[in-house]
Amino acid sequence: MSTPKYKLTYFNFQWITEPIRYILSYVKEDFEDVRLDWDEWVKPDGKIDKSPYPYEKLPILEDAENGLKLGQSFSIARYLGRKYNLVGKSAAEAAKCDEYSDVLKDILKEVERMMEADEENKPEVKQQVKTRLLEKSIPRYFSVIESKLKKNGGKYLVGDSITWVDFLFAHMTQMFTLTSETDVLANYPGLKEHQQQILQIPEIKAWIAKRPETPY
Ligand SMILES: N[C@@H](CCC(=O)N[C@@H](CS)C(=O)NCC(=O)O)C(=O)O
Structure with missing residues (x-):
């Protein structure tokens, strides 16, 4: 099996990240749907290393095609919109x-x-x-x-x-x-x-x- 082009990291919720999952599904792109443990994340002495995540906030999308690592859920959705011509015609x-x-x-x-x-x-x-x-x-x-x-x-x-x-x-x-x-x-x-x-x-x-x- 080939590695998916995208890695999407969030928690085990839909909340602000689900539209990104919808878009990736709609454009038929397989993605690694990483779901971190929220309880671990919020623990002051939790085991999760937050340093890989800009702003220490999720979601983060990683695009293997160009090395982009992108935060902010709406920006991620807009990015995919641009990439897959889902931004209207003008x-x-x-x-x-x-x-x-x-x-x-x-x-x-x-x-x-x-x-x-x-x-x-x-x-x-x-x-x-x-x-x-x-x-x-x-x-x-x-x-x-x-x-x-x-x-x-x-x-x-x-x-x-x-x-x-x-x-x-x-x-x-x-x-x-x-x-x-x-x-x-x-x-x-x-x-x-x-x-x-x-x-x-x-x-x-x-x-x-x-x-x-x-x-x-
Ligand atoms: N405006 C940001 C908000 C990101 C955000 O606040 N994410 C929350 C989860 S919904 C988070 O990562 N919280 C963890 C923390 O603040 O430590 C977006 O739309 O991505």
């Missing part, structure tokens, strides 16, 4: 992909604040952040993206072909639903339909069927 379309990924990053920031709120002492902080997320941020962004999607024919978020941001959107919205315990696409049937279409792509379905089972 500079304007590529920029629209970037815009949508930044929208997801804004929402992710809020979701993470909600998750980090101290459960025991500050349930009100958690509730405040969750309310803001569901009542303000999600409608603000998703209503715009849904109406653009409709104008665009309902199939792809950007242009008339699949882009890396279709995978990012289809996955991150699942993570937002899970962490906020509320279906973030409930009021956006067009976006829901888009998500389901992406998840039904044969390569994505096959990946989902074989991936390790994790809570998120």
